[in-house]
Amino acid sequence: MKRILAGTYQSLTIRNFRLFAAGQLVSVAGTWMMVVAQDWLVLALTGDSGTALGVVTALQFAPLLLLTLYAGGLADRHDKRRLLMAVNLVSAALALSLALLVLAGRVELWHVFLFALGLGTVNAVEVPTRMAFVSELVGAELLPNASALSAAYFNCARVVGPALAGLMISWSGTAAVMLVNAASYLATVGGLRMMRPGELHRSGRRPDRVRVMDGIRLVMSRRDLLLPMVLVAVIGMLGFNFQLILPLLAKTVFHADAAEFGLLTTALAAGSLVAAFATTLRRGRPPLGLVVAAALGFGIMQALAGLAPTHAVAVVLLFGTGFGSVCFAQAANHRIQLGAAPAYRGRIMALYTLVFQGTTPFGALLVGWLSDLLGARSGLVLGGTASVVAALVVLALHLGGTTGAPPPSPRPAAFRSVRR
Template identity: 80%
Template sequence: MKRALARTFQSLTVRNFRLFAAGQLVSVAGTWMMVVAQDWLVLSLTDDSATALGTVTALQFAPLLLLTLYAGGLADRYDKRRLLMAANLVSGVLALLLALLVLAGQVQVWHIYLFALGLGTVNAVEVPTRMAFVSELVGAELLPNASALSAAYFNIARVLGPAVAGLLIGWFGTATVMLVNAVSYLATVAGLRLIRPGELHRGKERPGRARVADGLRHLVARKDLLSVMVLVAVIGLAGFNFQLTLPLLAKTVFHADAAAFGLLTTAFAAGALLAALVTTLRRGRPPLLLVIGAALGFGVLELLTGFAPTYASAAALLLCTGFGSMYFAQAANHRIQLGSDPAYRGRVMALYTLVFQGTTPLGALLVGWLSNTWGARSGLVVGGAVSLLAALGVLAVHRGGSVPAPAEEPHGEHPGLSDGRGRVPVPSPRSRDGSPASPSSD
């Protein structure tokens, strides 16, 4: 038991990672509080409009479609620590401006749209940079563990944030929650400032040019990566729209108040947290069949959640669905990340972010339309069914022998870090970790 706990929290023995994780825990909790406050405010201003809520979600994720690939090049080329500090400061300013509008009683829906677009633009740079930065904090050997712990603190924040936000909204209103979120970004900035740059695991040189096309060519040449990326894209589009489906389910199906909505989100996050802790014990690259199995399980659970007859059964199923969503996301993340060449990992993970989160605007608009037309349950039912069919499709292709296994790695090399040609590249851990993609990830 003692040994298992030591393995679970092994990355926390690294000072730089401890500082980063502590700052992120506070900041991400504030972000999830903001998600609840923002969604509740939109529904309050628009008479529970699913279309308006879908528009906010779409605007927040639309910049990922346009900027994430370029941001992956930035993450490979420039100082990730400085990029992250700048991104968090800008996000804090945006949150503060929206909070002041709410306090003044002047907020309108278009203000929230504008804020969502601004935050999405910042996140397009922050997400792939943060994911790539974790490997600099801990090095290649601890990368899977640090990735899972990143998902764990993300979901601890996701458990605490919505629960606290629901209470604060009932007591003080949405503006207070938004102010707390604005201040919380300073925790990440402080942690980054305290990090010792000399202890980071960086390559000797950054590339003068980090072209997106090179990253795309690397991915296309690796069919074992491409099949998982396709699966992530479909499930990200159809199945991972909980920022939209959960508030609609709570408010329009179960007629819950803000506190009860927060508890539904907390149930989902608690399941995701449990999955993140389970995956801290993973060593090496997960097999493709594990990724497919995780996708199948997630699809079934989301489908069942869409048919939940009562609030209590929905909460129980969301706990299981949260577990399934995180287990799949981590398996896919580790499969892609630990199978790609470190020299391209920033760009490959930018592609991962693009297909996982960049499809969210389309998914949000689709789910918004479905919910307005067929009711709030339809978003979960269709998302689960499509995820299930996508997993079965990739399984059929795999069973047909169309997805080749990567080259065998020579004995003694770090598992999963082969570039697919039977050799281990010179470590340049400015690549990336397996941290969650975003308060919607990751």
């Protein structure tokens, strides 16, 4: 038992990772509080419009579609630690601005739209940089463990954040939640500043020139990277729209208040947390079959959650859905990230972020429209069904393809001899 526990928390023996995890735990909790407050504010401003929620979600994720690949190049070229400090400070300023508008009683829907667009622009840089930075904190050997622990603290925050937000909205309104979120970003900045740069695992000199297309060509030339990336794209677009669906499910199907809405989100996050701890013992790169199996399990649980007859049954099924979501996301992340050379990791994780989260605007608009037309349940049923079909298609392509070792990664352009 002691050996299992030691393996589970092995990455926390590294000081830089402890500082990073502590700061992220506070910051991500604030972010999930903000998600609940923002959605509740939009519903209050629009009379429970699913379309308006879809637009907000689309605006928040649209910059990922446009800017993430470029941001991956920035992450490979520049100091990831300093880049993360800068984007977290910008996020804090955005959250504070929206909070002040709400406090002044002057907030309008277009303000929320503008905030969502600004935060999405910052996230387009932050997400791939953060993912690639984890490998610098712990090295390749501990990357699966550190990634799983990152998912664990992320989902701890998803458990605590929405529950606190529901209570705070009931007591003080949405503005107080937004102020807490603005302050929470400083925890990440503080942790990053306290790190010892000399202890980071950096792979030599950063390249002077970084070509985004090199990362895309690498994925396209490798079936072991391409197939899980395709699966990530479909499930990310149609299966991971909980931010949009759950508030609609709570208000229009179960006629729940803010606290009960928070419970639905907390159940999803609790299942995710259990899965995150379950994957901390992974060592090495998972097989594609595990990625497909996780996608199938996630899709089945999500579709069943969409058919839940009562709020209590929905809570139980959303716990299972959350478990499946992290099992899939972690398996796909490790399969893709550990299949790429370190010099490509920023660009590969930018492409991963693009297909996972950058496709969300299309899914959000479709699911928002479908929810207005057929009800909130339809969004969960659609996402679950699409996930199952995508998993079966990828499995068929894998079984029908050629076997053998993947081709070696091409050398980074910056390290080739170039005639000037």
